[in-house]
Amino acid sequence: MEKIEHIGIAVTDLEAANERYAKLLGKPHYKIEEVPTEGVRTSFFMTGDSKIELLEATDSTGPIAKFLNRNGEGMHHIAFAVDDIKKELIRLKAEGFTLINEKPKKGADNKLVAFLHPKSSNGVLIELCQEIIK
Ligand code: ZN
Numbered sequence: 330m331e332k333i334e335h336i337g338i339a340v341t342d343l344e345a346a347n348e349r350y351a352k353l354l355g356k357p358h359y360k361i362e363e364v365p366t367e368g369v370r371t372s373f374f375m376t377g378d379s380k381i382e383l384l385e386a387t388d389s390t391g392p393i394a395k396f397l398n399r400n401g402e403g404m405h406h407i408a409f410a411v412d413d414i415k416k417e418l419i420r421l422k423a424e425g426f427t428l429i430n431e432k433p434k435k436g437a438d439n440k441l442v443a444f445l446h447p448k449s450s451n452g453v454l455i456e457l458c459q460e461i462i463k
Contacts, residue, residue, distance in 0.1 A: 330417070334410040334440075334458050335373070335380035339396050339403060343385035347372050350381060358383075362437045369393045371437045382408070382437070406444070408456035414441050417457055421445060433459065 340346035343361070351357045351374075358372045368391020372383040384405060386394035396405055411417045414433045422428055427446035436442030436458065445455040 330457075331410040331412065333379050334408045335382045336404065337382045337384055337406040337408065337456065339384050339386075339393050339400075339405040341385070341397060341402055343370055343372055343383060346383045346385070350374055350383060354381070360438075363387065364437050366434075367391060367393070367436070369437075373438060380438075406454040406456045408442075408458050411457050411459050414443060414457050414459040418443055421457075426450065433457075435461075439463075 338346075347358050347361075350372075354374050354376060356374065358374050361370065361372045363370045365387070368386060368388025370385045370387050372385075374381040374383075384393050386397060388394060393405070418428060418431070418433070427449040428443065429446050430443040433441040433443045436456075438458075439461050440458040441461055442456055442458045445457070447454045
C-alpha cells in the first residue's frame with residue numbers, strides 16, 4: 330500500500346456539501362465526475378497529497394444510496410493508492426481479507442478500483458486504487 334489516496338464521504342446534497350467543504354478546506358473542489366455504473370456523483374478536493382471525495386447517490390438502488398439509508402451522511406471509505414491492484418488483491422485475499430470486487434473495475438478520477446469488505450477491516454470499507462496510465 331502506498332499513501333492514503335483519498336477519504337470518501339457520503340453526502341445527501343453534493344452542491345451543499347461542496348460549499349461546506351470549500352469553506353472547511355479553504356479552496357473549491359477541482360472536479361465533479363459521475364460514475365453511472367456505481368450510481369454516484371463525486372466531487373474531489375485536494376488536501377496536500379491526498380484528496381477528499383464527496384459521494385452523492387444518483388441511483389436509489391446503488392451502494393451510496395443504500396449506505397445513506399442505513400447510516401446517514403458520514404465517512405464512507407478510505408482509499409489507498411497501490412502500484413499493482415491485481416497483485417494487492419491476490420495478496421490481501423491470501424491474508425484473509427474479504428474482497429467485494431475480485432477484479433478491479435473502472436472508478437472515478439481515472440482509477441482502477443476494488444473494495445474490501447468492512448467486516449474484514451474492523452468496520453471500515455477499504456478501497457484500493459491504481460492510477461490508469463494512458
Ligand atoms: Zn473512493
